[in-house]
Each structure stands twice: as structure tokens, then as C-alpha cells.
Amino acid sequence: MQAGLSRFFRHKPAVLGLLLLLTVLLAAALAGVVYPADPFAMVGKPFQPPFGEHLLGTDQLGRDLAAGVLHGARTTLLVGVVATVIAIVVGVAIGGLAGYFGGRLDSLLMRFTELFQTIPFFLFAILLVAVLGASIGSVIFAISLVSWPPMARLVRGEFMSMRNREFIQACVSMGMGHARIVFVHILPNTLSSIIVTGSLMVATAILIESGLSFLGLSDANTMSWGFIIGSGRSVLRTAWWVCAMPGMAILLTVMAINLVGDGLNDALNPRLRSQ
Amino acid sequence: MAWNQSAAYALRRLLQAVPTVLVIVALNFLLLKLAPGDAADVLAGEAGSATPEFMAQLREKFGLDQPLGVQLLLYMKQIVTFDLGYSFRHSMPVAELILSRLGPTLLLMVTVFGLAVGAGALLGSLAARNLNRWQDNMISMLTVLAYATPVFWAGLMLIVLFSIKLGWFPTSGMQQVAAFHEGFAKVRDIAHHLVLPAFTLTMFYMALYTRLMRASVLEQSSMDYVVTARAKGLTERQIARRHVFRNALLPVVTMAGVQAGAMLGGAVVVETVFAWPGLGLLAYESLFARDLNLLLGIFFVSTCLVVIVNLIVDLAYSFLDPRIELR
Numbered sequence: 132m133q134a135g136l137s138r139f140f141r142h143k144p145a146v147l148g149l150l151l152l153l154t155v156l157l158a159a160a161l162a163g164v165v166y167p168a169d170p171f172a173m174v175g176k177p178f179q180p181p182f183g184e185h186l187l188g189t190d191q192l193g194r195d196l197a198a199g200v201l202h203g204a205r206t207t208l209l210v211g212v213v214a215t216v217i218a219i220v221v222g223v224a225i226g227g228l229a230g231y232f233g234g235r236l237d238s239l240l241m242r243f244t245e246l247f248q249t250i251p252f253f254l255f256a257i258l259l260v261a262v263l264g265a266s267i268g269s270v271i272f273a274i275s276l277v278s279w280p281p282m283a284r285l286v287r288g289e290f291m292s293m294r295n296r297e298f299i300q301a302c303v304s305m306g307m308g309h310a311r312i313v314f315v316h317i318l319p320n321t322l323s324s325i326i327v328t329g330s331l332m333v334a335t336a337i338l339i340e341s342g343l344s345f346l347g348l349s350d351a352n353t354m355s356w357g358f359i360i361g362s363g364r365s366v367l368r369t370a371w372w373v374c375a376m377p378g379m380a381i382l383l384t385v386m387a388i389n390l391v392g393d394g395l396n397d398a399l400n401p402r403l404r405s406q
Numbered sequence: 407m408a409w410n411q412s413a414a415y416a417l418r419r420l421l422q423a424v425p426t427v428l429v430i431v432a433l434n435f436l437l438l439k440l441a442p443g444d445a446a447d448v449l450a451g452e453a454g455s456a457t458p459e460f461m462a463q464l465r466e467k468f469g470l471d472q473p474l475g476v477q478l479l480l481y482m483k484q485i486v487t488f489d490l491g492y493s494f495r496h497s498m499p500v501a502e503l504i505l506s507r508l509g510p511t512l513l514l515m516v517t518v519f520g521l522a523v524g525a526g527a528l529l530g531s532l533a534a535r536n537l538n539r540w541q542d543n544m545i546s547m548l549t550v551l552a553y554a555t556p557v558f559w560a561g562l563m564l565i566v567l568f569s570i571k572l573g574w575f576p577t578s579g580m581q582q583v584a585a586f587h588e589g590f591a592k593v594r595d596i597a598h599h600l601v602l603p604a605f606t607l608t609m610f611y612m613a614l615y616t617r618l619m620r621a622s623v624l625e626q627s628s629m630d631y632v633v634t635a636r637a638k639g640l641t642e643r644q645i646a647r648r649h650v651f652r653n654a655l656l657p658v659v660t661m662a663g664v665q666a667g668a669m670l671g672g673a674v675v676v677e678t679v680f681a682w683p684g685l686g687l688l689a690y691e692s693l694f695a696r697d698l699n700l701l702l703g704i705f706f707v708s709t710c711l712v713v714i715v716n717l718i719v720d721l722a723y724s725f726l727d728p729r730i731e732l733r
Contacts (some may be wrong), residue, residue: 144550246429250717251670254689258705261693262441296475338556342675345558348688360559364679371566375721378559386554 138398145394151387159204166198170354181372188372199359200380206355211337217275219329222282230290242279245393252277260348267350274336285328288323323399333383341381356381411728413570424712441698463654490703500703511684517604523662527655530619539673552613554600557672561606561679566710575602578681603680617657622654663719669711
């Protein structure tokens with residue numbers, strides 16, 4: 132662990148990513164303190180450019196963009212993290228069952244996974260939210276439903292290779308139950324790969340969430356980055372900053388998560404470093 | 407490789423795709439049932455009002471009073487004959503509507519696919535050949551940025567810069583409707599409109615393929631055949647071009663094929679931003695018109711498209727690499 136930490140901090144882009152990510156988390160945490168008012172409230176003249184009276188300017192209705200971006204961080208991060216956690220649980224369960232038991236169960240579950248990988252996932256997410264109604268719950272459900280397949284494939288591969296290792300066969304010959312072998316011996320050994328892939332999945336989930344809310348498929352009562360960009364689109368010609376600012380926030384957050392994920396990969400899987 | 411052998415392979419793969427398509431149809435049916443209201447409600451809504459007797463009559467006509475299993479079979483029978491229903495918003499059969507919008511999407515996708523794989527392969531091998539030098543660092547910085555940029559936002563920012571500020575490219579559409587260009591002028595006009603949407607989508611996928619290509623080239627560079635080539639006196643440039651590049655490209659092309667579905671999803675967003683008149687824009691319009699039947703039709707057709715693209719990539723792969731056994 133100590134060695135892993137020092138490897139992580141030797142990796143400069145990863146440290147930069149971590150600092151960026153901490154800034155975003157801090158901003159989301161302090162949104163209610165810095166801008167206690169409703170982010171939908173009109174606070175000044177519309178179309179004020181950034182760095183004037185309001186830090187990031189105002190939009191076409193005179194709403195403070197900085198307040199919108201800070202409050203939007205909460206929604207976007209919440210949806211990204213919760214959807215990813217669900218996707219990880221589903222992916223680990225399906226991939227683990229397939230990899231551990233193998234045989235017909237494996238081929239059945241893998242056909243199922245392949246099917247989900249064939250479906251154009253963004254269209255499927257749009258369809259799900261359109262049918263279930265635009266709420267935070269259905270957005271989270273849709274994102275987790277389209278994000279689990281890569282995790283299932285990864286975990287299946289890891290479990291399959293673990294299954295034939297000597298220490299696992301020793302467990303089997305000792306008469307240990309399946310549950311104990313899986314949860315005490317195999318899962319902890321695959322945790323580092325799961326963490327790395329899971330962290331990168333959060334970035335993808337945020338991109339999907341912002342895409343959906345850009346198209347108007349988000350909870351109408353919560354501020355989110357994609358929503359601000361979508362509503363600012365019609366005034367692009369006169370007020371480019373309405374779209375530009377929340378987009379920068381998405382870009383920086385997603386980049387930060389990717390950099391941290393790459394750094395974790397180097398730190399936790401040192402043998403894969405050459406890739 | 408014999409032609410009839412690969413034809414048999416293609417046929418077998420096509421048969422394997424049948425269950426996939428059937429499951430998608432079942433999924434579509436499930437979503438249709440989950441949505442509030444049924445076809446009779448929609449029809450009655452379009453007509454303005456309806457008595458309960460008329461509604462019951464309508465339900466009987468569409469088989470909506472049958473058990474779910476029978477309804478599913480009816481639905482499958484409908485889809486197999488490529489009857490995707492009727493769009494009341496557009497007063498047109500869904501299948502016809504989708505077919506008329508397929509061309510622009512295919513044009514956009516093929517362009518992006520070619521550009522992204524081509525540029526990604528070049529940049530990736532350039533990065534791998536200059537490992538940890540400034541070229542490598544520059545390229546990886548570029549890919550990190552491009553990979554984190556939301557596609558729709560990149561499109562909007564490109565519109566601000568190149569259409570609004572500089573006036574180089576049109577903001578939306580596929581051609582100047584009022585100009586009635588013919589022949590070469592029409593091709594030029596479409597190409598002019600294609601630049602920004604294609605560039606927007608290419609950036610993201612180029613970043614992905616650059617990373618893949620870099621890893622792939624690094625992996626190939628430690629292979630025995632590279633040592634052999636070096637031993638027989640080939641220059642590094644010759645080895646890189648003739649041997650490593652071709653072998654390293656294969657996994658990238660496969661990945662690109664697998665990603666076809668994701669790229670189609672990206673096309674939805676890009677088409678919406680640039681009002682490119684393809685399937686994606688149609689999906690966005692149907693979302694707003696609450697035309698679920700049309701949205702389901704688009705979903706079905708695009709999934710079939712992905713199955714076909716995967717098949718083509720598989721076949722291309724076996725042609726490019728004769729070591730692959732056709733099973």
C-alpha cells in the first residue's frame with residue numbers, strides 16, 4: 132500500500148487530477164454556503180459577461196451562472212457516483228458468477244452481456260428515460276443499466292484466472308464454501324482492477340448524464356451542467372459564456388477523474404505499467 | 407481463402423445475429439408496454455375524443471385485448487415484415503421515415519470512422535515511436551483533453567468560433583436548401599456542411615484510437631519478428647511502416663467496429679447540435695413530439711445497423727489477417 136501511494140504521487144498528471152477533483156468536490160460541498168439562494172433565482176440583468184458583477188456572468192433570464200455551476204456539480208457528481216456504484220455491483224455479480232462457475236452459466240451470461248454491448252447505449256439510455264419519465268431516479272437507472280457490461284467482462288476474466296490458481300484450489304480441497312472462497316479470497320484479490328475500472332466509469336457516467344440533460348432529459352427541478360448548456364444553446368450567438376462555463380466544468384471534472392484513474396492503474400497494477 | 411468459405415462464415419454469423427435482433431424486439435415491446443398509454447390512447451388523442459366503446463373497438467382491432475404473449479408474437483410478426491408502425495406526427499410510416507434519414511447518418515458515421523481510425527493510427531504510432539519524448543507527451547495531452555470533452559459542448563464551441571466569429575462554416579443543416587445546387591456544386595456544399603459535425607465527433611474517437619494504437623504498437627515492438635527484421639538490416643522506419651504498423655492496426659480496427667454502437671449514440675448528440683438531418687436528429691424530434699413508436703423504430707434500426715457493422719468488421723478482419731480461423 133505504501134509503495135502504491137508513493138507510485139501514485141510520483142505520477143505528476145495523477146496528482147494534478149487529484150487536486151482538480153478535490154477542488155470540484157469542495158465546490159460541490161460548499162455550493163449551499165457560497166450561494167445559499169436557489170440557483171434558478173434571477174439575481175441581475177440578463178446577458179452579463181463573465182468576470183463582471185457576477186463571477187461567471189448571467190444567462191438569458193438573469194440567473195447567476197456561478198451558482199448554477201456550483202449547484203450543478205452536486206447533481207452531476209451524485210448521479211455519476213450512484214449510477215457507477217450500481218453498475219459496479221451488477222457488473223461484479225454477473226461477471227463473478229460467469230467467471231467462477233463457468234460452463235453453461237458463463238456462456239449464457241456472456242451472451243447477455245454481449246447483447247448489451249451491441250445496443251447503441253446512448254440511444255438506449257434516451258429511450259429508458261423517455262419511457263420512465265425524466266427524474267433523477269430514472270436517469271441513474273438508465274446510466275447504470277448501460278454501464279455495467281465492461282465491468283462484467285473484466286471481473287469474469289479476473290475470476291477465471293483466479294479460479295485456477297493454487298491457493299484457490301487449496302481452499303476448494305479444504306472444503307470451503309463457494310461464498311467464503313469468493314468473498315474472502317477471490318474478491319479482495321481483484322479489488323484493485325475493479326477500483327481502477329470503476330473510477331474511469333464515473334467519468335463516462337458523467338458524460339452520459341450531461342448528454343442526457345443537454346437533450347432535456349433531466350429532472351426539471353434540479354440544476355445540472357448539461358441542462359444549463361442545453362438551455363443556453365438558443366442564445367449561443369449573443370452569450371457564448373452560458374454554454375462555455377458549465378462545459379468547462381464537465382471537461383475539467385471528467386479529465387480529473389481520468390487522470391486519477393490512470394494514476395491508480397499505475398499505482399495498483401504496477402505490472403501493467405508498460406501499457 | 408476461398409470465397410465460398412467466407413460466404414458460409416458470413417451466413418453463419420448472420421444466423422447468429424437473429425437471436426440478438428429478436429431480443430431487441432422483445433425489449434422494444436417491453437418498453438412500449440412500460441410507457442403510459444397504448445396505441446388506442448394515442449389514436450384517440452389524435453382524433454380529439456373517443457367513447458369507451460370506440461376505444462374497446464380500437465383495442466380489439468390492434469389486438470390489445472389479447473394476452474401479453476400473443477401481443478408479443480403479433481409485434482414480432484409486424485417487425486419481421488419491417489412494419490414499424492405509423493408516425494402520426496409525420497403522417498408517414500415509421501420505416502419509410504427512418505429510411506429517408508439513414509443516408510445522412512451513414513455519411514457522417516463513415517466519414518468519422520475513417521478519419522478517427524486513420525488519424526488515431528498515425529498519432530498513436532508516432533507517440534509510440536517517440537516514447538516519453540515531447541511528441542509523445544504532446545499527443546497524450548491532446549488525447550486526455552479530447553477524451554474528456556463532452557461531444558455536444560465541443561460542437562457548440564466550434565460553432566461559436568468557426569461559424570459565428572469567423573464565418574467559415576455554416577452553423578447547421580446538410581445543404582443550402584434555397585440554393586438548389588446540382589452535381590459537383592451539391593457535393594461541395596454537403597462537404598462544407600459536413601466539416602464541423604465530422605470534426606466534432608472525430609476528435610473524441612481519435613483520442614480513443616490514439617491511445618489504443620500507442621499501446622498496440624508498443625506491444626508489437628517487442629515481438630520476435632521485429633528483432634528478425636532488425637537483424638536482416640531493415641531501417642527502423644521500414645520496420646515501423648511495413649511490419650509494426652500493419653500488425654498494430656488490427657486490434658484498433660476491431661475495437662472501432664465494436665464501438666460502432668457507441669459512435670451512433672454520439673451521432674445523436676452531434677446531429678442535434680448541428681441540425682444534421684439524420685437518424686439522431688429524428689430521434690431528438692421524436693423525443694419532443696412524444697412519438698414513442700418512432701423512437702423505438704430508430705432504436706431497432708440502429709441496433710440492426712450495429713449488428714451489420716460488427717459483421718462487416720469481422721469479415722474484414724479475417725481478410726486482413728489470414729491467421730484468423732473462420733469458425
